[in-house]
Amino acid sequence: MSKSQIQYSIVVPVYNEELVIGETYKRLKRVMDSTEEAYEIIFVNDGSKDGTVEIAKTICNMDKNIKLLSFSRNFGHQLAISAGMDYSSGNAVVVIDADLQDPPEVILEMIKKWKEGYDVVYGRRAKREGETFFKKFTAKAFYRTLKSMTDIDIPVDTGDFRLIDRRVCDKLKSLPEHNRYVRGLVSWVGYKQTGVEFVRHERFAGETKYPLKKMLKFATDGIVSFSYKPLKFPLYIGGAVSAISVIYFIAYLLKAVITGTHASGLNLALSMIFFLVGGIFIILGIMGEYISRMGDEAKGRPLYIIGDKEGFKDEA
Template identity: 65%
Template sequence: MRQEIVYSVVVPLYNEEMVIDESYKRLKKIMDTTSESYEIIFVNDGSLDKTREKAEKICSQDVNVKLVNFSRNFGHQPAITAGMRTSSGKAVIVIDADLQDPPEVMLKMIEKWKQGYDVVYGKRIKREGESFIKKFTAGAFYRILKSMTSIDIPVDTGDFRLIDRKVCDVLNSLPERNRYVRGLVSWIGYRQTYVEFVRQERFAGDTKYPLKKMFKLAFDGITSFSYKPLVISGYLGGVSFLAGMIMLVKDLVDFAAKGLKLVNFQFLLSVDLIMFGIVLSCMGMIGQYIGRIFDECRGRPNYIIENIVNKRGD
């Protein structure tokens, strides 16, 4: 009879051929020190380099490693979701392959889990090897998101965390398509705590979160857990209308009292540009919510699994 798995380590992969061998080596070293059963689940998110070949080679040599191959690139959050749904451990740990989140921190998370916590997330106290722009935009996003939502989403945290099996099962049962996993974990609740760590410089390769993907993640986070942007859009519309009325009354008074020109082309053009900018921004924000509704109504899956490679054959 197969031994019950205690820990499932979920590792999303996208073009990580330069990192995967070192990542596996350090993950295995750390998990072996627990003296408990574990599995490492690599989720290949449609990599275009040799990531798949290297991951399959690791699977052929280590019975504790499983590889989930997507049919194409679906994104980081779907990869995490697939790993969770494939996992069978009593505790599930999510960590990226780039080694910016040190695998050694997982032992501290396990200690907290054994103390009775259901969610243990990694909190970054310092970010090494990242530009000022990256640090500033990340910090600003976390704080804006926290101020806009009614749930407590911790700042300076990513997807690096340990969750108990019951939390994982609840996450897996949620049907929404545009998933912001770290926000969903906070929304679910249960007993949560954190461990602090220094985020390391990337071991090799390039970041898999360029500006475009960062904005996508930001919109997913905000629109998943807050309606405040729609409220703000309404306020902006009201303020714009009030400002327009005040300027119209002022122009009429100046025209009647001082005989000034009622129509000033440059002034009207400036006002129109401001008003149209506000209107289009509000429409764009509303469009984000409508787009999410459309995605949910189509009912397409978050991802498609091409195959699962596992030496166990299960």
């Protein structure tokens, strides 16, 4: 099967998904076979330490439509998505996680929208099943905060589950930045975009690959990559502190005039000092995030390293 014959590329990043990858393959195969068009499914192994790779290789050996990329180590979810897109051959590329929270059956709706002329069709989560209140609340707050802080129209309540046209994929491949926020990049390149709603299910099996630490890192990537507003925080903080200082000074004078005494402002002064010191460290931390990312880009290292490939021809 040559590249020109492949209509759809399904990119599936996997990390320690031995409990679910078999079922993921079955459901994706059933959906894609129903299109009666040529397709490939690319599993991208992001440094799994369980039996994920062995299962994926077995699937590759029995199904010529399945391919496997294995990183030399764990490079992260967003770079796994990027690698899958880089090695994809289809006229349309679909990104979907392996946990089956995003139903593969929705891909058929995305394909329909694509054939209507849309270049990007993203999945919008109308409902999230099996998630804690904390996860739902923080996700909702993050998407709306990011939208308010950027000039780019990044749809809220969406993940990386989406279909993109080949020309959009090629534009994304030309973007070299390391700390990637793929869904933001997809919005940044533009083109004709629309969404389809779906109910996000509970994980089929296994544990989430986005604990709180990774969620915070992901949120930081999104904000720092697409907004310079945090760099303006020092101005806001400085203005607020100045206003508080003026108000305190006026209140201190009025109290002294009315009571005829000299009220001690030592405790408040100490509080102000600690507040200022904390603010300085926050500002330095924000600046450090931007500077460190500039350093990452200046180093010019590759985004990822492929340790092994299965199912790819020499010319792929």
